[in-house]
Amino acid sequence: MKLIIAIIKPSKLDEVREALGHAGVQGMTVTEVKGYGRQKGHTEIYRGAEYTVDFLPKIRMEIAVDDPQAERVIETIRSVANTGQIGDGKIFVMPIEHAMRIRTGETDAQAL
Amino acid sequence: MKLKSPRAGALWWLTTAAALMSATAAHAEAASGIDAADTAWMISATALVLMMSIPGLALFYCGMVRKKNVLATMAQTLLCVCAGSILWAAACYSLTFSGDGALIGSLDHMFLSGIGMQTTSPLAKTIPELLFVAYQMTFAVITVALVAGSVVDRMRFSAFVCFAVLWLPIVYVPIAHWVWGNGWLMNAGVLDFAGGTVVHLNAGVAGLIGALVLGRRSGYGSENLSPFDLSLAVIGTGLLWVGWFGFNGGSALGAGSRAVFAIVATHLAASAGALTWMALEWWSRGKPSVLGMISGAVAGLGTITPASGFVLPWHGIVIGIIAGAVCFWACTALKRAFGYDDSLDVFGVHGVGGAIGTLLTGVFATAAVSAGAASGLIEGHSAQVPIQLLGIVATVAWSGGATFVLLKLIGLFVPLRVGKEQEFEGLDLSQHGEALQ
Numbered sequence: 001m002k003l004i005i006a007i008i009k010p011s012k013l014d015e016v017r018e019a020l021g022h023a024g025v026q027g028m029t030v031t032e033v034k035g036y037g038r039q040k041g042h043t044e045i046y047r048g049a050e051y052t053v054d055f056l057p058k059i060r061m062e063i064a065v066d067d068p069q070a071e072r073v074i075e076t077i078r079s080v081a082n083t084g085q086i087g088d089g090k091i092f093v094m095p096i097e098h099a100m101r102i103r104t105g106e107t108d109a110q111a112l
Numbered sequence: 113m114k115l116k117s118p119r120a121g122a123l124w125w126l127t128t129a130a131a132l133m134s135a136t137a138a139h140a141e142a143a144s145g146i147d148a149a150d151t152a153w154m155i156s157a158t159a160l161v162l163m164m165s166i167p168g169l170a171l172f173y174c175g176m177v178r179k180k181n182v183l184a185t186m187a188q189t190l191l192c193v194c195a196g197s198i199l200w201a202a203a204c205y206s207l208t209f210s211g212d213g214a215l216i217g218s219l220d221h222m223f224l225s226g227i228g229m230q231t232t233s234p235l236a237k238t239i240p241e242l243l244f245v246a247y248q249m250t251f252a253v254i255t256v257a258l259v260a261g262s263v264v265d266r267m268r269f270s271a272f273v274c275f276a277v278l279w280l281p282i283v284y285v286p287i288a289h290w291v292w293g294n295g296w297l298m299n300a301g302v303l304d305f306a307g308g309t310v311v312h313l314n315a316g317v318a319g320l321i322g323a324l325v326l327g328r329r330s331g332y333g334s335e336n337l338s339p340f341d342l343s344l345a346v347i348g349t350g351l352l353w354v355g356w357f358g359f360n361g362g363s364a365l366g367a368g369s370r371a372v373f374a375i376v377a378t379h380l381a382a383s384a385g386a387l388t389w390m391a392l393e394w395w396s397r398g399k400p401s402v403l404g405m406i407s408g409a410v411a412g413l414g415t416i417t418p419a420s421g422f423v424l425p426w427h428g429i430v431i432g433i434i435a436g437a438v439c440f441w442a443c444t445a446l447k448r449a450f451g452y453d454d455s456l457d458v459f460g461v462h463g464v465g466g467a468i469g470t471l472l473t474g475v476f477a478t479a480a481v482s483a484g485a486a487s488g489l490i491e492g493h494s495a496q497v498p499i500q501l502l503g504i505v506a507t508v509a510w511s512g513g514a515t516f517v518l519l520k521l522i523g524l525f526v527p528l529r530v531g532k533e534q535e536f537e538g539l540d541l542s543q544h545g546e547a548l549q
Contacts, residue, residue, distance in 0.1 A: 046403055047457060
């Protein structure tokens, strides 16, 4: 089992969610985060006081998949979340040791 | 007269009795000089000015501070209204507006004694004196609340309470008495319709002193101190702007054309001030900010305040433009040059605006508006401007000096600033045990 963590632009969330739905993904966890990579921040000015804001809003998606699905999910996210501009984000893949569905007690692949 | 039924007869007697009784009551009010129209307007004006403090100023200020200090900033405004109101009723009204001492009033009306249903003040002959008390009270409390803007994010609440309860009687009361309560500045001919000196210059200078004595906020100039939610500040501005119709319009102390002239000049000055600041920012920074627009509006409002009941509507536009430009410079270039942390620009907007407005009153005062009472440079009377200058200098001197001494004195008993950790944690948590989620 793999935990796929994708940091993407907020504007791409709906598209990615829909595409993943078509790819067979039945659930995910999404959080609003701040971050930066090569994309620089912006400047805000308040009555002459200038502030450089480095952090930009991003969306973090976590999707738990069985090993055979991982490749397809990764490729879906990469192609849909891609705008060609700096700041599109990154995808990380981590191994999952155990998984369990709370309601039924099913484990591992049955829980995903 | 033939009546159709006993019921009609009863109705006839009832109506006659009512007519007789109201005639008696009206006669009693007429004897005291109280005018119903003036009273109705002034009650409304009093409510409008109170609204300027709560929630107008509270929102205007709290929107501009950081999230961790929003509640604390509102607490300061609330405290000023509550404590100030009690003090005003207790002794401050009397010391400001009774008697005719050159420097201070008397205690004749301490605890509002002697003020009954028919009493009027010689300064406001057509409204109940208690209404005059209430109206002036709203001015007093908002002035104290304004000062807080310079010391946000770092003043200890206990020290602020001490400051508020002492600043009102020691700094506000004398100046208000000098300019409005038959004191020496009023007798010298200083014109201040609604508080250019008493409220705005006074608060601005006191705020600057507070900013200098307390020192800069931690992280000023290096960290991101950006506003929590400017939409709150915009809402606050709207409430202030509408409330100002009562602030300046009500200073006519009556319902008539003078109030209308004051209101229109006020409104045009706010509009012109907002547009001017917006234009300057657009030109100098490339983008017109909303904060700039509301700052320009408030600058216009504060600057027109002393002049509002003395000038023509189009003067309001000119004064508004000047206010927007000069206050813009004061809040950016001047502040940067000297490096003081007047956090919410009380000095830059109210202090500078109040001073300029007071001076310009001497320029634009038009005899027709004040029924011949005041005439300025624009009508060939050059003597008014130096008199206005006297008012400005006296206000700056007393406000600056007394505020400095007061702060230093309070500082001997309770630290003015919060500790470094508390400042970092935020005043909401450290001073009030509360937090916005």
